[in-house]
Amino acid sequence: MQGLTIHLVVCYLPQQPSHSPCVCVCVCVCVCVQEASCGYVIILTALYWCTECMPLAVTGLLPVILFPMMGIMESSEVCTQYMKDSNMLFVGGLLMATAVEHWNLHKRIALRVLLLVGVKPALLMMGFMGTTAFLSMWIGNTASTAMMLPISNAVLKQLCDTEPESEVEESPEARERRLKREAKYLKLDKGMSLSVCYAASIGGTATLTGTAPNLILKGQVDELFPGNGDIINFASWFGFSFPNMVLMLIISWLWLQFMYLGCNMKKLFGCGMNKDGDKEAYGVIKNEYKKLGSVSFAEGCILVLFVLLVLLWFTREPGFMPGWAAVLFNKDKPYVTDGTVAMLMSTLFFVIPSQLPRCGGYSEDGKPLKAPPTLLNWDVVHKKMPWNILLLVGGGFALARGSETSGLSQWLGESLAPLQSIPPVAISFLLSLLIATFTECSSNVATTTLFLPILASMAVAIKLHPLYVMLPCTICASLAFMLPVATPPNAIAFSYGNLKVMDMAKAGFVLNIIGVITINIALNTWGTAMFNLNTFPDWANVTTIPTP
Numbered sequence: 001m002q003g004l005t006i007h008l009v010v011c012y013l014p015q016q017p018s019h020s021p022c023v024c025v026c027v028c029v030c031v032c033v034q035e036a037s038c039g040y041v042i043i044l045t046a047l048y049w050c051t052e053c054m055p056l057a058v059t060g061l062l063p064v065i066l067f068p069m070m071g072i073m074e075s076s077e078v079c080t081q082y083m084k085d086s087n088m089l090f091v092g093g094l095l096m097a098t099a100v101e102h103w104n105l106h107k108r109i110a111l112r113v114l115l116l117v118g119v120k121p122a123l124l125m126m127g128f129m130g131t132t133a134f135l136s137m138w139i140g141n142t143a144s145t146a147m148m149l150p151i152s153n154a155v156l157k158q159l160c161d162t163e164p165e166s167e168v169e170e171s172p173e174a175r176e177r178r179l180k181r182e183a184k185y186l187k188l189d190k191g192m193s194l195s196v197c198y199a200a201s202i203g204g205t206a207t208l209t210g211t212a213p214n215l216i217l218k219g220q221v222d223e224l225f226p227g228n229g230d231i232i233n234f235a236s237w238f239g240f241s242f243p244n245m246v247l248m249l250i251i252s253w254l255w256l257q258f259m260y261l262g263c264n265m266k267k268l269f270g271c272g273m274n275k276d277g278d279k280e281a282y283g284v285i286k287n288e289y290k291k292l293g294s295v296s297f298a299e300g301c302i303l304v305l306f307v308l309l310v311l312l313w314f315t316r317e318p319g320f321m322p323g324w325a326a327v328l329f330n331k332d333k334p335y336v337t338d339g340t341v342a343m344l345m346s347t348l349f350f351v352i353p354s355q356l357p358r359c360g361g362y363s364e365d366g367k368p369l370k371a372p373p374t375l376l377n378w379d380v381v382h383k384k385m386p387w388n389i390l391l392l393v394g395g396g397f398a399l400a401r402g403s404e405t406s407g408l409s410q411w412l413g414e415s416l417a418p419l420q421s422i423p424p425v426a427i428s429f430l431l432s433l434l435i436a437t438f439t440e441c442s443s444n445v446a447t448t449t450l451f452l453p454i455l456a457s458m459a460v461a462i463k464l465h466p467l468y469v470m471l472p473c474t475i476c477a478s479l480a481f482m483l484p485v486a487t488p489p490n491a492i493a494f495s496y497g498n499l500k501v502m503d504m505a506k507a508g509f510v511l512n513i514i515g516v517i518t519i520n521i522a523l524n525t526w527g528t529a530m531f532n533l534n535t536f537p538d539w540a541n542v543t544t545i546p547t548p
Helices: 033-051 062-069 073-080 085-102 105-117 121-138 143-163 174-201 210-222 234-260 275-291 297-316 322-326 338-350 378-384 387-406 409-415 416-422 424-437 444-461 466-476 488-495 501-531
Strands: 005-013 022-030
Touching: 005 409, 022 424, 033 062, 033 322, 033 387, 033 409, 033 444, 062 387, 073 338, 073 387, 085 105, 085 210, 085 297, 085 338, 085 378, 085 387, 105 121, 105 143, 105 275, 105 297, 121 174, 121 234, 143 174, 143 210, 143 488, 174 488, 174 501, 210 234, 210 387, 210 444, 210 466, 234 297, 234 466, 234 501, 297 322, 297 338, 338 416, 378 416, 387 409, 409 416, 409 444, 416 444, 424 466, 424 501, 444 466, 488 501
Parallel strands: none
Antiparallel strands: 005 022
């Protein structure tokens, strides 16, 4: 151990339109210069991410500048962290989501489900939540919310407008009934808006590609514990998170029903009991579905590719039997990963035509027929692909690698060793609460990027399975339900004008607590059985790269 060194860290935050420039002074107590330098970069990056004084993606590039200049890592080693296997999996998932959105397949699926569940308020809310959660498993949470909320508002408006058309509005009694009806539907409208944005956040936790924090966890585990045997893959993540997502979705639906419709079962499943109003509202959904027309050749191709991609993901390494990748390719090394499968299927979007090909022929003006466009082209991808997330995720991987290389991870782990006396259940629960609180005022990507390397170091130091703390905290990073600025789905719901901050805070506070509890129940039941969390794995018993 080298002598103790105290470093004064001065961070300058550039001026923003609503803020004056400020200087933040932090004291880092470290055991060597490299650890202090890496700590400085992490603190600076964390401050910039939390204050958003620069775009998040630009802040994610700071390790490329600072790590080489401070002698922590070579530039070539830093840059490779920005294009890892997890990033390729993320790109493949986004390309699939882009194709689904481009051809409106997600809207067809959503409207079809709503036609099946009907328009009774309780069932309607269940239908909207289930559909939004399912879509968020495969496409962006923001896109799911932006598509479902207008449909929700249109259906509720139709229900409200057609309920009492026969009343004489001039009488005081009729006016009073009208005001009560409008108040009732305003309350229902609030509940429906919250249900959609909450379901989008919950649904994204179910699949490995559903939201960026999930992929950050996989990338961090593969980076920090290279011998983990691909413990986090699409199948294993789905097996743990999908039941938890369903449980959270059901409890959230019950809570929102209690808040906005009460406990009267008759009202719960038949608000208004007006058959004509129900038919009108049902007609709104039906007309929207008719506008889509019949299923096109492009939609059919995308659906087939989507199903094939999911099947290949599930059967690559199912866990209970050798997968196709182990039999055909991965006999001595993990050559083929989930990222390989995602990129293979996504590449086909640029090869398969969007219309049924025709052999030869001429157009009406006598010119030879041109080949039909492919399912996707690069202009569409360029407009819809969130490239900034790739830089943000890559910055997190670079910080984790720098922390390991400099020895900062080892120092943090040794400093947290006294936590070994605390029961693991308490550690997991308290850390989950901390992450769920922190993510309300910081992006879920930045939250997981900052905390996961620290949690991994702590777990190794106290001989606790790393996934026992990393897994619940990753999912809790997506449980931002209380504030409109916490997530894009919350902001979209709030922008419709029918919600107040207090409405979201009251409903979201309870859901945050429920989410933390359900995740920890899942962790200590089927999660423990799936990942063998009761024992400290051999692959986690790694040593930090020696400091030069």
